[in-house]
Amino acid sequence: MSALRKALFLDRDGVIIDYIPYLGKPEQVQLPRGAGPALIQWQKAGYLLIVITNQAGIGRGYFDHGDVAAVHDKIQREYGKEGVKFTDFFLCPHHPEEGCDCRKPAPEMLLRAAEQYQISLQESYFIGDAPSDVGAAIAAGCQPVVLLTGRGQETCQKLDKFAAQLAEPIPVFANLGETVSLLASPSSE
Numbered sequence: 327m328s329a330l331r332k333a334l335f336l337d338r339d340g341v342i343i344d345y346i347p348y349l350g351k352p353e354q355v356q357l358p359r360g361a362g363p364a365l366i367q368w369q370k371a372g373y374l375l376i377v378i379t380n381q382a383g384i385g386r387g388y389f390d391h392g393d394v395a396a397v398h399d400k401i402q403r404e405y406g407k408e409g410v411k412f413t414d415f416f417l418c419p420h421h422p423e424e425g426c427d428c429r430k431p432a433p434e435m436l437l438r439a440a441e442q443y444q445i446s447l448q449e450s451y452f453i454g455d456a457p458s459d460v461g462a463a464i465a466a467g468c469q470p471v472v473l474l475t476g477r478g479q480e481t482c483q484k485l486d487k488f489a490a491q492l493a494e495p496i497p498v499f500a501n502l503g504e505t506v507s508l509l510a511s512p513s514s515e
């Protein structure tokens with residue numbers, strides 16, 4: 327066994343909460359059906375749960391860091407009721423045109439999380455609903471997974487462009503609940 331840990335990296339909007347563009351208020355937070363029990367399974371299998379999110383609404387002036395912190399508190403509280411504990415939230419607050427190095431599809435937030443928590447990226451997954459999630463996962467060297475929730479339907483039309491970078495097709499699931507099937511496959515060992 328490696329001394330490094332495994333992580334389940336998770337996009338926020340359209341993955342761990344229902345997708346609302348530029349969601350900035352705690353009362354807008356809704357957990358997708360089945361998401362809590364699914365994350366419990368991942369947690370029990372030894373994966374750290376780490377959220378990796380672009381929040382350009384801050385850079386655009388739609389809401390501020392305090393609003394996002396309140397949303398993340400609400401997410402932690404709601405999932406906490408189900409026994410799910412997120413290890414950390416990494417966020418890029420920048421406007422897309424700021425040219426920062428953290429905005430997905432850059433791998434920066436994943437690399438930072440891996441360093442901070444001693445994570446093996448090769449043994450980790452990144453579940454997202456957008457092409458930028460897939461791009462970040464590939465650039466960081468972890469396994470991309472796509473959900474059909476949020477922007478996922480549209481994203482699935484665009485997966486071809488990533489095919490050349492991967493030996494296997496990208497796993498696609500209807501929702502977070504279905505991703506627990508990855509825990510039963512030999513590649514997760």
Ligand SMILES: [Mg+2]
Pocket residue numbers: 337338339340341454455456476477
């Ligand atoms: Mg998303």
Ligand SMILES: [Zn+2]
Pocket residue numbers: 418419420426427428429
């Ligand atoms: Zn950034």
